[in-house]
Each structure stands twice: as structure tokens, then as C-alpha cells.
Amino acid sequence: MNKWIVSLALVFWVNGWLAAETLKVRHDHNPWGKCEGELVLSQEGVEYRQDEDKHHRKWRWVDIQSIDRKSSSRFSILTYEDQRWLFGADRHFNFTLLPDQEPLSEETFQFISAHLGKPVTDRIAKRAQTDYQVAAKHLHTFGGCEGTLYFGPEWISYETDHAQDARTWKRDRDVDSVWSLNRYQLEIHVFEENKRSFDKTRRFRFQLKEPLNEDYYDELRRQLLHGR
Ligand SMILES: [Zn+2]
Ligand SMILES: [Zn+2]
Structure with missing residues (x-):
């Protein structure tokens, strides 16, 4: 598709179509229980509407x-709400x-991410345009995937059958x-x-099954240092 049409569609989509998208959700309580309601996404923010209030x-x-x-x-x-019974840990709402x-469509997820303007966690590995790939083992405290x-x-993406560790990172947002x-x-x-919340970055350690392309690595490292 023509680049301009894509940009135009994107502007229209961010400003128009999703002005208020409503998702029917279940709120999963911690550690048990649930309630059901609607999650309304808009330009202003997110509202969870629920009958019992x-x-x-x-x-x-x-x-x-x-x-x-x-x-x-x-x-x-993840909100900024304190949870007293967890020593003030910030409260998650699981939906x-x-x-x-x-x-949840890709468009909706990117709409949320764009409005947040902060790093997110995306456990759906997707291969957009790929310049380089390498087989790897993600190292855990014990073993790995x-x-x-x-x-x-x-983007940098890690594809694995171990679903909870699959990731897609947007280079300028998350890496x-x-x-x-x-x-x-x-x-x-x-x-x-x-x-450590966001005080410290999280390290993903990989053992590579084939030698790292040094030219690609040097270039990637240089680009990331310059915020790209
Ligand atoms: Zn609830
Ligand atoms: Zn892993």
C-alpha cells in the first residue's frame, strides 16, 4: 500500500474509529473471584464499568x-493504586x-500503547520485517526455554513455545x-x-545456538545507544 495512504489511515484511526471502543471483559480478582463488566477505551483513558461499583x-x-x-x-x-495488604505494591487489574x-486486535493494542507512551509488555511474538535472526536459548535461573x-x-521478537517468555519489543519504546x-x-x-518495578531494566539472557553476526551486533548496539 502507498505510504501516504497508510499514514492517513493511521491518523484517521487514532483520531476517529477507536474514539470509544468497548470490550466485554471479566476482571480476575487476586487471588480468587471475578466480576464482569465493560472496558471502554477512549482518547481520554480507560474506564472499567461494572454494575456492583x-x-x-x-x-x-x-x-x-x-x-x-x-x-x-x-x-x-498496572495502575499506581497502592495495595495496603501487599505493602503498598501497585495494583494490577487482570482482564x-x-x-x-x-x-484483542493489533490495532487496539497499538492504540493503547500509543496513548500510554510508555514501555509495555507484549507476549505475542510477531515477525515484522526481519534483518537478522538467530536460534537461541533463553536462560532462566534454572534451565531455560x-x-x-x-x-x-x-522490532526485536523472541519466538518460543514457552508462551510466557515470548516477546515483541519495540526498539525505541521497550529496549x-x-x-x-x-x-x-x-x-x-x-x-x-x-x-524492581521500572527502577531497573530487566535482563533477558540468551545462549546462542549459532555465532552472533558481529557486524549486525555492532550496528544494533550503536543504533540503540543513539535511541533508535
Ligand atoms: Zn472486580
Ligand atoms: Zn524463557
Whole structure:
């Protein structure tokens, strides 16, 4: 498609079509229980409408720290709300789309991300344009999971059968830096919610199954240093 048509469609879409999208959701309580309601996304923010009122919430975009897309039907919103019983830890709202609700579309997710303007967690690995790929093992504290890293001009993606570790990072939004000690090892440091919240970047350590292309690595590292 022509580049201009795409840009125009994008502007129209951000300003118009999704001015108010409503998702039918279940709010999964921690550690048990649930309530059902509607999540209304608009230019102003996100509102969770719920009959019993207890969990009715209205967040401006600035009141949301991050979103975690766990699958095409599950996601959580991290707020700044304190939870006293968890020593003031910020509160997550976990949502699951109801069965008669269409899966969360890519457009809707990008709409949310664009309005947040902050790093997000996206556990759906997608290969956009790929310049380089390498088979890898993601190292856990014990053991790891196997998959493939895909690198493109805008995105870095890790595809694996271990669904909770699959990721797509937008380079200028989520990735801080990359680091390699030797050609069979690569670390990707990302802005993702972790035990230290966002104070510290989260490190994804990979053991590479084939040698890292040093030219590609040098260029990627240089570009990330300059915020690209
Ligand atoms: Zn609830
Ligand atoms: Zn893993």
C-alpha cells in the first residue's frame, strides 16, 4: 500500500474509529473471584464499568503505568493504586475477554500503547520485517526455554513455545541496550515491569545456538545507544 495512504489511515484511526471502543471483559480478582463488566477505551483513558461499583474505575492514560498483553484474550493493566495488604505494591487489574468478545486486535493494542507512551509488555511474538535472526536459548535461573530471536529495524521478537517468555519489543519504546560477552551469548535489556518495578531494566539472557553476526551486533548496539 502507498505510504501516504497508510499514514492517513493511521491518523484517521487514532483520531476517529477507536474514539470509544468497548470490550466485554471479566476482571480476575487476586487471588480468587471475578466480576464482569465493560472496558471502554477512549482518547481520554480507560474506564472499567461494572454494575456492583466496587471495582468501577476510571483511569486517565497518565494514571496507567503499563499494560501486559499475555495473550490475544488476556491482559493486565498496572495502575499506581497502592495495595495496603501487599505493602503498598501497585495494583494490577487482570482482564480476560469474554467468550463472545473478539480477540484483542493489533490495532487496539497499538492504540493503547500509543496513548500510554510508555514501555509495555507484549507476549505475542510477531515477525515484522526481519534483518537478522538467530536460534537461541533463553536462560532462566534454572534451565531455560528454546526459540528464535528476530531482529528488524523497529522490532526485536523472541519466538518460543514457552508462551510466557515470548516477546515483541519495540526498539525505541521497550529496549534499553544489548550486550554480548562473546559470540555465543547475548543479553537484551528492556524496560519491563519486574521485581524492581521500572527502577531497573530487566535482563533477558540468551545462549546462542549459532555465532552472533558481529557486524549486525555492532550496528544494533550503536543504533540503540543513539535511541533508535
Ligand atoms: Zn472486580
Ligand atoms: Zn524463557
